[in-house]
Amino acid sequence: MSVKQAEVVLIGINGYGESYLRSLLERTDAILIGVVEIAAEKSSFFDVLKERTIPIFKTVEAFYENHSADLAIISTPIHLHTKQAIYAMEQGSHVLCEKPLTGDPTDLPLWKETSEKTGKWAAIGFNWSFTESIQSLKQDIMAGVFGKAIQLKTLVLWPRTEDYFNRSSWAGKKHSPQGVMIMDSIANNATAHFLHNMFYMLGDQIETSAAVKNVEAQLYRVNDIETFDTCLVKMQTETGTELLFNASHAVEESEGPIFEYEFEKGTIYFNSEDEQPTMLAKFKDGTTKDYGNPHIPHIDKLNWCLKAVHDDKAQPPCDYSTAAVHVQVLGVLNNQLDQVIEFPKETSLYNEETKLHYVQNVQQVLTDSYQKGTIPVQPF
CATH class of the missing domain: 3.40.50.720 (NAD(P)-binding Rossmann-like Domain)
Structure with missing residues (x-):
């Protein structure tokens, strides 16, 4: 057929x-x-x-x-x-x-x-929302396999050169020439997948994300952009789960995404830097479960949508309502753009060969913050 x-x-x-x-x-x-x-x-x-x-x-x-x-x-x-x-x-x-x-x-x-x-x-x-590995993990979270969510935290350190920010007329901009909001930043573009995934994993249905009620952020930049290239964001869902998202383009070496999702019955670990990256759940009873690697080249979202065109039962797991929480959180961050801190020139470095602006201690500060699961008061 x-x-x-x-x-x-x-x-x-x-x-x-x-x-x-x-x-x-x-x-x-x-x-x-x-x-x-x-x-x-x-x-x-x-x-x-x-x-x-x-x-x-x-x-x-x-x-x-x-x-x-x-x-x-x-x-x-x-x-x-x-x-x-x-x-x-x-x-x-x-x-x-x-x-x-x-x-x-x-x-x-x-x-x-x-x-x-x-x-x-x-x-x-x-x-990630369309991958078999993420879908399998979310089904188990929804079924109560992990119990109550305690803290989800993510770290992404991805260097981006001047060429990245000059690749288009809208990169790093707040608005288009017509006044339409762009708000292109590290959290709204390159690493948005991993911020969204924390909301998505805690949604009570396959096509929902967890609502967020508190957002505290520290925003920084070293590049000549209108938004921010470094962020430390602490959030809380309406059900009380704490979320931490640390990301930066102002680094010399690439690392991540790395995440640690802690629940009362176990914790899920993922590090894309591992030789064979996989989402590994370690339960408090000593058992483990391997959910696979969501961070691979894939076209799962296209496969899903093409099937859904002709099959009402194959509705996409991530639609405009699922993604709305990410937009809302970014709305809170974007309301703080007048508070973005410019990294001091004395701590900023520039690689002329790669055209990379970076700050020497960003990698360490964001990593320490991630490992401790909290945002320092004055990290820089």
Whole structure:
């Protein structure tokens, strides 16, 4: 029995969108019926698109003038997500939108209203949420295997050079030229997957995230950006679980993601730096359980969404409502951007060969904070 092909439009084919494009050109369960890209000629697949006569459009509206699609994949800059996703749903398409959902918390009601009105779902591409390993772990957490959650903490130290912050006109910016909120920061972009995952693992259903009531943060930057490249964030869920998220681009060496999720009956450990990374649960009764590695190259979110197009029982586990907690927490952080601390010049270093700005003691301070499970009062 042949698999019914889902008709897909890919909005944004450069940057991360290229990974979607590469997969869609090879699949048998989907047919790429159009792409939307203002600079399609920059794509390494431009000639392939021409050869296969896949139409290229400059705008989402131009595509939908004479076409329809089962699924619209949105891999464009943050400030375009809401407008493009809402329009695609209104035109009859389900949506797979890259993270973050939006930089503006006031957009959230519009996503909900449009999805309910059109009957179309909008999945948000937080990679880990769609993996078999994370799904298996969450099922056990929901079933009470681990008991009550005590503290979840995460550490991500990822160096980013000047080229990273200069890669686009919106990188590190608060707003677009039109005034739409971008709020591109380390917590809203590169390491957003791992911040979101703590909320997601504590959701009481597969498609929900735990609500957060308290957010305390220390925000820093060494790079010439409008937001922040280093953060220490302490949060609390509405049910009393403490969360800690330490992340920085202002480091010389890459480390993480690393996490430790502590529950009353056991703790789950993960370190992507291990030779064979895996989420290992160690229970207080001495037993262990290996849940596998969620941090691997995968296209699970696309697989899930293509199946869900034709199967109502395969609804995506992470949609706009699941991702809303991340947007809300970032809203709190972004309200504190006037309090971002510039790292002192005397502690800031620059590697001219790699064009990397970093601060010598950031790695140690954030690691110590992570290991102790608390934020120091004046770390720098």
